[in-house]
Amino acid sequence: MVWDRLFAEEPLDETKLRIELSRLLLQVNTTPDMSLKNKTVEEIYKYVQELRKQVPVNPHNFNYIINPRNVCDGIDVFIISYIxxxxxxxxxxxxxxxTWGDPRNFDSFVFRLVFLIGKSTDKNxxxxxxxxxxxxxDVVQEDFTDSYRNLTYKGIMGLxxxxxxCRHAAFILKTDDDIFVNIFNVASHLQGxxxxxxxxxNLLLCLVWYRMKVVRDPKSKWYLSRSEFRDDYFPTYCSGSAFMMSTDVAAEMYRVSAETAFFWVDDFYITGLLAKKVGVKHVKFNSVYALGPSTFLDKFTEESKWxxxxxGHVHNLNHMSRVWKKVLADRRPLLHAGSNKHNNESSMARYFH
Structure with a gap:
């Protein structure tokens, strides 16, 4: 019902107003003003108008099917990764x-991870x-249907x-499950x-996309019509393959997601629309990404650069294992050369500073 039009044509109906008031209080999850009992119908109407403005345009009203809520309990987490x-x-x-997600590999920082998954329609x-x-x-599952067009729900789910x-963690690493991460390099940079x-x-560190062209080919899975997105280029945002945040940014992004209309391109929604709303700037980290899956093994075994x-974007899971073994073998001399953690961190830091 369009109340403003109704009230312009007929007197205020207190009964209908109080029914809408009850519904709005539930939607915005707020305690009613007890003085409303003594308010005039005009004052109630003004209060209802204010509550309407607070109704979430994108409420994340999904329930957990699986929730390992104790992953971060009782430990000083340095990096929490959601995948x-x-x-x-x-x-x-x-x-x-x-490989890179095994917390037992790291003794100079505490690392934890969870995998984010939507609902499957297959019982098995x-x-x-x-x-x-x-x-x-380490599996977190909510009851939205797991599909490509629902990836934004998964992004909000992570936030x-x-x-x-895990709000007490120092940093957050978001990745996809086809991404290899040299987590030692991540930790070294963040420790620096x-x-x-x-x-x-207020940190958002990523592969920054500038003026990424909107796909208009109807045959592409990334196709966007002009009715969905008018402009030909996206404003600045991050590649969703992997990005890092300080935990305060994730909390603010989650808060403003309720007032930011749903948009199915999750990378842009999270690191473009939400990032802009919370006022976080994109910090460019582009040089450490190698996202061509066909070149992953070559790039991560090239002696002068790896x-x-x-x-890295991984197509062959055996290649992920092979590169991880190379990373661990490369670190063994560092671990034996110095017995204290400071020496180890300094050795890795030379690749960034």
Whole structure:
């Protein structure tokens, strides 16, 4: 019902106003003003008008199916990583757990990760996810349908989970499940930031896209019609393959997502629209990315350059394991050369500073 039009044509109906008031109070999750009992119908109407402005345009009203809420409890987490995955991508998750995502590899910082997954319509897949969660304790699942057009829900899900269950972490790393991460390089760079700046806040560090062209080819899965997005180029945003944030940024992004209309291109929605609303600037980290899956192994084994690379797009999971073994082998001399953590961090930091 369009109340403003109604009220222009007929007197205010207090009964209808109080019904709408009750609904709005639930939508905005606020406590009613007890003095409303003594207000005039005109004053109630003004209050209803104010509440209408607070109704979320993009409420994330999904429920957890699986939620390992204790992942970060009782520990001083340096990096929490949330990884976009799909219900059937068990092999990819296993490859990450056995390589760069294994927290046991790191003794100079605390690292934790979770995999973000939507709902599967296949009963057998869902049962397998429950078993996987029981075994590893790192699967977060909400009850929206897991699909390409719902990736923005998954992005908001990550912001929400970190805000609620790991807000004390120093930094957040978001990746997809087909991305390799030299997590030692990530930690070294972030530790360097802390040493220079103290407590780091308002950070969004990524492969920055400038004037990315909007795809107008209807055959492409990235196709956008002009009715969906008018301009031919996106404003500045990050590649969604991998990006890093300070935890305060994620909390603010989650807050403003409720008042930011849904847009299905998740990379742009999270690191473009939400980033702009919270006022965070994109910090360029482009030189450490190698996102061509066909060239991943070549680039991460090229002796003159591979140590400077941090993120790679992986097509063959065996290549992920092979490169991770190379990373670990490369670090062993550093670990034996100096017994203290400062020496190890300094050795890695030379690739960034």
């Amino acid at each position: 976009h995955s799909a219900p059937t991508h068990y092999k990819r998750r296993t490859a990450i757990r056995e 897949v869902q049962e397998a996810l429950l078993m996987e969660s029981d075994r590893y304790g 929400k989970w970190v805000t609620r269950y 930031l802390q040493k220079r700046e103290g407590q780091v806040s 140590r400077t690379l941090t993120f």
